[in-house]
Amino acid sequence: MPAESTPVSPRIALTPTGTQSAEVLMLRRAIVAGLNILLYFGLAFWAWSLLGAGGWTLVDILLFICFLLGTPWAVLGFWNALIGLWLLHSNRDAMADVAPFAALDDPAAPIALKTAIFMTLRNEDPTRALHRMKLIKAEIDASGFGEKFAYFLLSDTNKDDVAAIEAAGVAKWKAEAGEGAAITYRRREDNTGFKAGNVRDFLENWGHAFDLMLPLDADSLMDAKTILHHVRIMQANPKLGILQSLVVGMPSRSAFARIFQFGMRQGMRTYTMGQAWWVGDCGPFWGHNALARIAPFRDQCELPVLPGEAPFGGHILSHDQVEATFMRRAGYEVRVMPEEGGSWEENPPTLLEFMKRNTRWCQGNLQYFKLLNTPNLYPVSRFQLIWAILMFLGIPAWTFMLPLAALKPFDSEGLAGFSNCSALTLYILFTLMNLMPKIAGLIDIVLTPGGTARYGGTPKFLFAGITEIGFAWILGASDTFKTTVFIVGLIFGKSITWGGQARDAHGVPWDVAAQNLWPQTLFGVVVVGLMAATSLEFALWALPLTFGFLIAIPFAVISADPGLGETLVRNGLYAIPEEIEKPEIVLKAQLGETV
Numbered sequence: 001m002p003a004e005s006t007p008v009s010p011r012i013a014l015t016p017t018g019t020q021s022a023e024v025l026m027l028r029r030a031i032v033a034g035l036n037i038l039l040y041f042g043l044a045f046w047a048w049s050l051l052g053a054g055g056w057t058l059v060d061i062l063l064f065i066c067f068l069l070g071t072p073w074a075v076l077g078f079w080n081a082l083i084g085l086w087l088l089h090s091n092r093d094a095m096a097d098v099a100p101f102a103a104l105d106d107p108a109a110p111i112a113l114k115t116a117i118f119m120t121l122r123n124e125d126p127t128r129a130l131h132r133m134k135l136i137k138a139e140i141d142a143s144g145f146g147e148k149f150a151y152f153l154l155s156d157t158n159k160d161d162v163a164a165i166e167a168a169g170v171a172k173w174k175a176e177a178g179e180g181a182a183i184t185y186r187r188r189e190d191n192t193g194f195k196a197g198n199v200r201d202f203l204e205n206w207g208h209a210f211d212l213m214l215p216l217d218a219d220s221l222m223d224a225k226t227i228l229h230h231v232r233i234m235q236a237n238p239k240l241g242i243l244q245s246l247v248v249g250m251p252s253r254s255a256f257a258r259i260f261q262f263g264m265r266q267g268m269r270t271y272t273m274g275q276a277w278w279v280g281d282c283g284p285f286w287g288h289n290a291l292a293r294i295a296p297f298r299d300q301c302e303l304p305v306l307p308g309e310a311p312f313g314g315h316i317l318s319h320d321q322v323e324a325t326f327m328r329r330a331g332y333e334v335r336v337m338p339e340e341g342g343s344w345e346e347n348p349p350t351l352l353e354f355m356k357r358n359t360r361w362c363q364g365n366l367q368y369f370k371l372l373n374t375p376n377l378y379p380v381s382r383f384q385l386i387w388a389i390l391m392f393l394g395i396p397a398w399t400f401m402l403p404l405a406a407l408k409p410f411d412s413e414g415l416a417g418f419s420n421c422s423a424l425t426l427y428i429l430f431t432l433m434n435l436m437p438k439i440a441g442l443i444d445i446v447l448t449p450g451g452t453a454r455y456g457g458t459p460k461f462l463f464a465g466i467t468e469i470g471f472a473w474i475l476g477a478s479d480t481f482k483t484t485v486f487i488v489g490l491i492f493g494k495s496i497t498w499g500g501q502a503r504d505a506h507g508v509p510w511d512v513a514a515q516n517l518w519p520q521t522l523f524g525v526v527v528v529g530l531m532a533a534t535s536l537e538f539a540l541w542a543l544p545l546t547f548g549f550l551i552a553i554p555f556a557v558i559s560a561d562p563g564l565g566e567t568l569v570r571n572g573l574y575a576i577p578e579e580i581e582k583p584e585i586v587l588k589a590q591l592g593e594t595v
Helices: 022-051 057-089 094-098 100-104 124-143 160-177 193-207 224-237 255-279 294-299 320-327 351-371 379-410 420-434 436-447 458-491 510-534 536-541 544-548 552-559 562-570 583-592
Strands: 115-121 149-155 181-188 212-216 238-244 292-295 334-339 344-345
Touching: 022 057, 022 094, 022 255, 022 420, 057 094, 057 255, 057 292, 057 379, 057 420, 057 436, 094 100, 094 255, 100 224, 100 334, 115 193, 115 224, 124 149, 124 160, 124 224, 124 238, 124 536, 124 583, 149 160, 149 193, 149 420, 160 181, 181 193, 193 294, 212 294, 224 238, 224 292, 238 294, 238 320, 255 334, 255 351, 255 436, 255 458, 255 552, 292 294, 294 320, 320 334, 320 379, 351 379, 351 458, 351 510, 351 552, 379 458, 379 510, 420 436, 436 458, 458 510, 458 544, 458 552, 510 536, 510 544, 510 552, 536 544, 544 552
Parallel strands: 115 149, 115 212, 149 181, 238 334
Antiparallel strands: 212 292, 238 292
16 A cells, blocks of 8 residues: 555645645745845845945946856755755654655555656767666566566767667667567657757657656666656656656766765755755756656647747757746646665766866756746746756856956955955855855765765765865866856857767876866966965965866866776775665676676
């Protein structure tokens, strides 16, 4: 029988699945909005008083505008992390608070729904992709429910040699699986609509035969236990439209990826739990490692072609969040399962690959400007589109603040009445607030029984946690500058194309790093030089923000060095739980075993 849930009075308005009070969610959203507004305007008033103390100059005005644009993302991240930490370490049942729909799952129930598991490819490594699909199929077949699942390789590859390997690999897989195996390969002639267009083609040609779909990226991996658990949840909640798993990084031999995903992992649980507490039925969709109900997705979530030319017009690059808002508009819940386990991806192995991925996300998110007037979206859904835009608009704001802050001491008119002590206090407090998702994640794991053991023990965990913060500051400098330059380019019509991603660990030569990162270095030298020209103390206090620009080139080379990666692996540094105790499917994926 399904797990018992607390009965709710029929007079209380419920979310579509009938598992949560809509009024309770509204109250939570009001609380979160109030906390964010109070903190945001408190910081804004502080900055206003500080900058305007001696009268407003052009530098002051620009600094204040940048502060207003750059602060919202940090404020919401601060509250999400604190709320998540409170939920996980108070006397509350955190999962019952944020995922009441999951209580309807019956672990013994047979699987009734038919699910299509597909992987979208574009010039990716076919061997890796097929191997992972084989592993997933083997585990599901072993569960006894294999007949309820079918598998698709949906290729947008435009390189004939790569496509030939894809087709040959699928043909071999089908021969191994035996006659009647539900395995399909399809290659599109063009990349119309990018990944979303690839999925749309699947829906129109095969979607009618299935109830659910599970999209995967070329680097995705999920175990059968998690897939079946989520299918049963969807089965028990017919008005649940999208169920997003909490995707975590795979063990990696790349130093860059190891350190980056360690930082993501230890802060993800508190942040996602806090966000899910108030987002509720208007949750996120990340485009992969998530179950979606096919009928409403096909009929209600088709993306519009935006008016105008690229970069802001045409087909939408970052499709997933838009599809989530359309699914909720159609009367279905969109939820995230804020718990680790059974759902993985790989992170970029180098700084250059990381920046490349972020620019595509940036252009896609800024396209949302043209969707803000979409009719009938829920307020929280519309807010999520705004938030996705602000995520990237805040980046150039903070980048421009650095040279503006360096110019402030030269502005003698605006220095009258300026309080260095107040400015320093605001800087320190804002830095701590910005770091709260990481701090809350570290606290969560230390407070969780056996938490640090899952990361290799307390000494290694604390060393990794502290040093990863420095890594994140250095990474942030190069990435924010690149994003800022890219956004300026978008204004003048620059655009990007949809291509494959390098996912394997590899080194970055010095000349390649210099060709790509000399602008960051020059920017850092100019900013630090301006600061030091007026006050060496000023330049030293600002180093956490500027040091990453100065060492961008060696950082890219050293963090990608295969030798460093092997050293970290050998010593168990920046390990994640799947490296300490590897699930069988992860071990097979890494060893390249056949199934």
